Amino acid sequence: MAQESRGGGRRPLMQMAAIAVVASALGVALGLLIEWFPSQASTQASTIDTLYNVLIITSVPIFVLVTAVIGFCVWRFRVRPGEEDEDGPPIHGNTRLEIVWTAVPAIMLVALCTYAFLALQDIEEAQADEQRIQVIAQQYAWSFEYPNPMGGDPIRSEELYLVEDEPVLFDITALDVIHSFWVPAFRMKRDAVPGLTTQLRVTPNRLGTYPVVCAELCGLGHAFMRQNANVLTRQDFDAWMAEQVKAAGGGGAPAGEEEGGEAAAPESAG
Numbered sequence: 362m363a364q365e366s367r368g369g370g371r372r373p374l375m376q377m378a379a380i381a382v383v384a385s386a387l388g389v390a391l392g393l394l395i396e397w398f399p400s401q402a403s404t405q406a407s408t409i410d411t412l413y414n415v416l417i418i419t420s421v422p423i424f425v426l427v428t429a430v431i432g433f434c435v436w437r438f439r440v441r442p443g444e445e446d447e448d449g450p451p452i453h454g455n456t457r458l459e460i461v462w463t464a465v466p467a468i469m470l471v472a473l474c475t476y477a478f479l480a481l482q483d484i485e486e487a488q489a490d491e492q493r494i495q496v497i498a499q500q501y502a503w504s505f506e507y508p509n510p511m512g513g514d515p516i517r518s519e520e521l522y523l524v525e526d527e528p529v530l531f532d533i534t535a536l537d538v539i540h541s542f543w544v545p546a547f548r549m550k551r552d553a554v555p556g557l558t559t560q561l562r563v564t565p566n567r568l569g570t571y572p573v574v575c576a577e578l579c580g581l582g583h584a585f586m587r588q589n590a591n592v593l594t595r596q597d598f599d600a601w602m603a604e605q606v607k608a609a610g611g612g613g614a615p616a617g618e619e620e621g622g623e624a625a626a627p628e629s630a631g
């Protein structure tokens with residue numbers, strides 16, 4: 362009896378639907394307005410940010426719908442004074458409702474997973490002429506190794522230098538514990554694991570200096586395991602590299618330099 366006087370009628374349902382629509386719109390607008398990430402500095406970044414936006418647009422209304430139904434039921438069907446001993450009607454399920462609430466999330470999940478998989482394929486796709494850079498993690502610093510253009514020992518750097526619009530393939534490893542190589546402005550991140558070489562592709566597309574962060578708790582100094590990634594023009598990068606080559610072998614050769622002295626003649630490069 363009591364149920365009919367309360368649950369019946371379409372008006373409360375319409376009210377609930379109206380509130381849910383308004384709350385969803387506000388939630389989605391807020392979710393899209395918030396700047397979740399730093400500036401985009403790689404071709405991968407916009408693909409990832411779009412994926413996040415799509416996830417916000419699809420998940421906020423579902424969250425709002427579920428909380429609206431729960432809130433509505435708690436408010437509408439609460440026990441009133443004098444009803445403590447009453448019981449609701451026995452209900453044996455609702456096939457149509459159950460099919461709908463199984464099928465809709467299943468379709469959404471498959472669609473979103475497919476989209477995310479395609480986005481992942483896209484951002485991890487191998488590019489022509491990738492520059493290979495070694496990333497070495499240890500407590501609590503990153504170091505980066507570049508092939509020496511003059512041959513010989515690789516060029517080592519404590520800052521990461523990259524060329525704008527030129528794709529890079531990082532070979533990542535760790536000397537002690539697990540770390541995680543992350544440049545938030547590039548969005549891409551990969552674990553650095555002792556004994557393994559993991560790989561990561563990025564094409565930086567914006568000049569500037571961006572933090573390199575360790576994203577895996579690796580010990581007491583973890584929070585300070587931060588360095589810089591510098592995205593330079595090709596010209597500036599070449600100038601930096603020439604300096605490194607000179608410092609590494611141009612003047613007084615470091616101990617253990619056996620390969621012929623003739624190789625160290627940067628002048629001949631034309």
Ligand SMILES: [Cu+2]
Nearest residue numbers: 540575579586
């Ligand atoms: Cu670390």
